[in-house]
Amino acid sequence: MPLRLPGAVAAAPAPTRQLTAAAALLACVLAALTVTAGIGVVRVTFGVVLAVAGAALLVRGARTAGTRSLGPAGSVTLARGVLVVGVATLVGLDGAGQVALVVLSALALALDAADGPVARRTGTATALGARFDMETDAVLLLVLSVHVATVTGAWWVVALGLLRYAYVGAARVLPWLEGELPVRRSAKVVAAAQGVVLIVAAAGVLPPAVERAALVLALAALLWSFGMSVVYRWRVTDEHPVRRRAAVTGLLTAAGAVLVGGVLVLPGAPLALEPLGFVRLPIELVVGAAVLAVLPARPRRVVAVVAGVVLALVGLLKLLDLGFMTFLDRPFDPVSDWVLLGNAQEFVRGTVGETGAVVATLGAGIAAAGLVVATACAVLRLGGLAARYRGVTLPGAAVLGTAWLVIWALAGGQLVPGAPVAAADGVAQLRDRITTVPAAIRDDRAFAAELARDPFAGSSADGLLTALRGKDVVFAVVESYGRSAVEDPAMAPRIDPVLAEGDRDLAAAGFSSRTGYLTAPISGGGSWLAHATLFSGLRIDDQRRHDQLTASDRLTLTRAFRDAGWETTAVMPGTTREWPEAAFYGHQRVHGFDRLGYAGPPFSWSPMPDQYALSAFSRLEYDRPGRGPLMAEIALTSSHAPWTPVPPLLPWEQIGDGSVYRPHAGGQRAYESIFSGDTAEIRRNYLDSLVYSLRSQLGWIERFGDDDLVVVLLGDHQPVGAVTGPGASRDVPISVVTRDPEVLDRVAGWGWAPGLKPQPDAPVRPMEEFRDRFLETFSR
Template identity: 60%
Template sequence: MSRPSRGAPTTAPVTAQVAAGAVLLAAVLAVLAATTPAGALRLTGAAVTGAVAAALLVRATRRGGERTLGPAGLVTLGRGALAVAAVALVGLDGPGTVALVALAAVALALDGADGPVARRTGTVTAPGARFDMETDAFLLMVLSAHVAATTGHWWVTALGLLRYAFVAAGRVAPWLRGPLPPRYSAKVVAALQGVVLVVTAAGVLPAGAALAAVAVALAALVWSFGVSVAQLWRASERHPFDRRRACGALLTAVCLVLVAVVLVLPSDPVALAPAALLRLPVEAVLGAALLAVLPGRARAVVAAGLGVLLAALGLLKAADLGFRTVQGRRFDAVSDWALLGNAVEFVRGTAGAGAGTATAVLAVVAAVGLVVATAAAAVRLGTIASRHRRAVLGGAVLLGAAWLVTGPVAGASLVAGVPVAAADGVAETTYRAQQIPRTLGERRALAAQLAHDDVEVSDRLLSALRGKDVVVAFVESYGRTAQLAPETAPRITPVLARADDRLARAGFGVRSGVLTAPVSGGGSWLAHATLFSGVTVADQATHDRLTASGRATLPRLFRDAGWETAVVTPGTTREWPEAAFFGHQRVYASDDLGYAGPPFSWSPVPDQFALAAFSRLELDRPGRGPLFAMVTLTSSHAPWSPVPPLLDPAELGDGSVYAPYARGGRPYESIFSLGRATLREDYLTSLEYSLRSATGWLADRPRTGRDLVVVLLGDHEPGATVSGPGAGADVPVSVISRDPAVLAATDGWGWTPGLRPPPGATPWRMAEFRDRFLAAYSGPQPGR
């Protein structure tokens, strides 16, 4: 409690008294470090809070002409040190809660001592009363935050925030800053808050009773503030409201939030949790210090430039979030721009041309708006920093030290993999600086690979498969986690076991292995291109270069060796010029299968119908030669609901029979709003349907004069929304045939019988499949 320097007992100067308070705080924090789970992050947070509070206290006494806090102020200073130390314990249970309750109880008890000391020593002053009141308010805020964190009822924080809301309102409504007459009821209500919060934190009362007591305390506090507002209203003849200051404060808050969110927002969807936003970005600390010392024009230019860089960081984070969600990888700043056009095409295909155009326009407007907004925000915050240069520089030094302690020293984090000491801008710049030359180098390597394809057509090409029909069937979103993950394997393993039995009864043998796809979560066409070309195609730019080259693909090699080629691609709804590059002679897109039924969410044609149409259009076509075909099964494509039942093949007709089963279709974007458990359940249901459709169709195929060989595989994992973090990119692959010689050709591959390879199966890169397949079924090629 501060006092005038004249006419009162001599005490130490303010700086010495504050230093003594700092020593007390350090001692208490040392004890907490040894006796509670409070780690480096919490202790550092308490230390920073204490330093800021000390600076504000010294500043206030200097502005008020006070040279000492006086004996009563020392008591209040001790209470403040205990309240600041309690910051390190917020949200902890066990020893942490015990320590917090003890500190709060002592601080509340001392609250009854500083007043009598001030009266007995004749040092009662308005600044001293203000110091006492702010200490009480801070302790209540700490206690309310702890109770809210431990109970999960965040409305409790209103007990600690009402005082600060009242002070903030006084900044724009000056009449709220008027003097208030002493009111005994206000003191009683203030004391009630502390007692109720301490009792609740201690866990003395049952949970329901404790929350009821907190609610009563909050109601009493609201009533008390309401009485104060009414008194001030009546005491003032005019009630001005500073709209300019209010708008300015709101705008500044928006600027701070925008800059902070861009800096601390994680770029990994797995880390998107509220606690992940509680980070200290070093770029904000250094940027504030820089803008505080620069002169006017230079400051504006630098601030605008930093704002543009900040917008670039935000856009790259947004791109990373999208790509990690859909494809399980980060955005490639060199190669992935073409996929933005694919995204627009996807929206047009699912929601209409107007929606696709609107989405593209909105994306451009949002990107430009972010650049303009962050540049303007940085300029405004830079101007404010220059007005408060000393405070900003002091705060930068303090927060810089806290960043070093919580980051490089302690490695603290609130969310696994997301350090509290953030340096996303530095990390992003470093990553992109390495990624760009790496991608360019990969492009050069790709050009060399495409220019030197040593596969040649000869009499031995695919000779082991002469006279047989060969089908490569991709099951959408069929990843290895479906077979191995504890949440999914119990559903998929029985389906595969029953399929193995059914195929065996039909005379088919199976050999299975694992491939590592180039993508995860999406980009099926990239996996298809990888399997057929023997080139890893992980992005659209590589795909475009591949399809513009003369690279030999499996379908084209089969065609050149005498097979007819066809592709069934129900998900294709527009022209597909790349079909000629791959060697597909006949293309059956969604409109070519004779399907008159409804779509099932994204999937235009149910898998069972697509396979039946393939049989009708190609396998059962009279007078044809041996066939190589690719079939893509789309029913297990996100959003995975609804899924039709398996129907009697004789009843399929033109597909109209599916109409009753397509109700409740979801838009694709629903996968970002539904819970993981719901999505996983829907995914498993759709995958069961696809697997049963494919294996049932094959088992029911009658024996003909031409053997049928099927390569059944997944294209990629379903994405982090279902497979979870760290799922990888492995997919199962099986060769299915009635001919023992076809299966024996895979003996050197290490593949195992059945549709489910063992958990320890060694994966190949998907790009290796073409050459291994050719070697197994053709023998060595000339020049190889």
């Protein structure tokens, strides 16, 4: 509990000399830590703010007690306080930072054994000194417990530092807990043991199992010690009242603070959703507290309610941004993305039924409305507290505002990427959304002009695709097959042998290939946008553009094949409902899930294994007697998240109706499972599924391909950031596979290298350029 001594503040001067000396010592400690542990501006500023807050509380306590000096023992405790501030700046660090944290913590713990004897020998023991000593101990334990929890991930360890504050908080509700406690040697031993155990755990010198056991025992001992104090106070008091109003008030205030603070510090980047990513200082909180503190009562209530509604809107936008960044690697667009929420409702309906979808929709609406009401009430309540304690709010806002400016101006600091410590997310959200609408209008006009400019509009069918006449052309689109899979050092060793084996097997069957890169318009998800981009020759990176495209008469690559005499078909295992866009693309026959005759189990998201989809394509289209030249689009879904379980490759003649896969479908997972758990395992699952997809497609070419087959094999987009990590490109490999050397000669001018593996220096072209380039290359 912070040092809070209520009552009138006396005019006695503060212990200025001792505080000045402590400030000098703190400057030396922070300078040394900057050099040895590299703590940087953000951590230094945090240490200064913590020291200023502690000094302010100490000055208040000294003035209330009417003391000019803390005495010799107080000087020792003040030195310990400086060391504790230094420890706080090192939380979460390893290497030199970890060593410095252990050294400073051990020194502070050693000094704890000195201030008591000094006070007794010099006859300067005071209530203020005892309280100062206790609070310093409590802060050290809290800081150490947070550090150990951060580095081990065992967040229950924080209870070691919070129990003392929990006891003090409980005393506000249960007043019989207040009062003197007997001096117990066991309590002193337990208290000392907490510091020793936490320092040893911070040092990381024990085996993990022994360290965890020591922490568990320390927590058990602390619970027992506090339990003994509770029992004692119960026995020595005749009445045991409960301040219910204080409890409700405290809970409401705490809930409001958590809600408002949580919305403001919530990172906008999925990869920043880790504990240190929430260590942020929002400028909106600082400015808002100061403004609400000085406003008169009635204007303050109006401003607080409006601010709460705006804050709720910011929170909803953050949540939507996190969802879109996770699945589509881009923020939510309030102009064009509302239709995707309808698609989400359809997905829920298909998963849990009509009733479940209605319940989920109502629940989402109630939750959104509840957030608006809750944030308005929270800001209103916190604004009232800011005004009531104006004398604390305004100096605190001044200190925190200065700290924000220092961090923003000098460091732009981030403890984790995507979560600046000097946060201004609310301002940024509103600014970005305000500019989105006119930008969307301009984009609509620009895209309409692009739609109207089609260099192949009105082209004669006789002159289209003449170099491929008589060929069967298959566009095999592999879900989530991105550049990272073939270049990332953590993934390429799994994929390189598959591509090398494919080259050897295809060469033995008379096939050759050339491979390059395309840059997809999206990443992480939104496969239909990549398909639209590939076949339309326009960049389709959001649903608004997609809807405009499919309502137009733009010539697609599929329709060009159809008009030139090919039979056009699509194999779409993931399509479980009507697909009206098929007419726009020019598909004469679409084989969705219901038309593929699959009698086996799903494999998590993928409705069927890729090998079955390819087998069904052979049965329904490729081997169909009397057909003409075929142009097919095949969506391979086995490498769609969550990438497990992965079916085995089977002899083609054993596949049948797919019921053979039933023994291999154990361990089904939900899509969202890819956002939790071990990153290495998630990446391994992704690679397993991608290996299966590639081997299925390459095996089909080797087994069923003939002299008239041309396969365009490509990825639709990169996998989600949980696999690629931050900063990945949007490039996807694309290969042309055929036995006909004339076809490969035509694409030789594209700069693609022979084989299935693209070279690191391979030319990269936007996916929206592919349609025009393909038509120009294979037409007259």
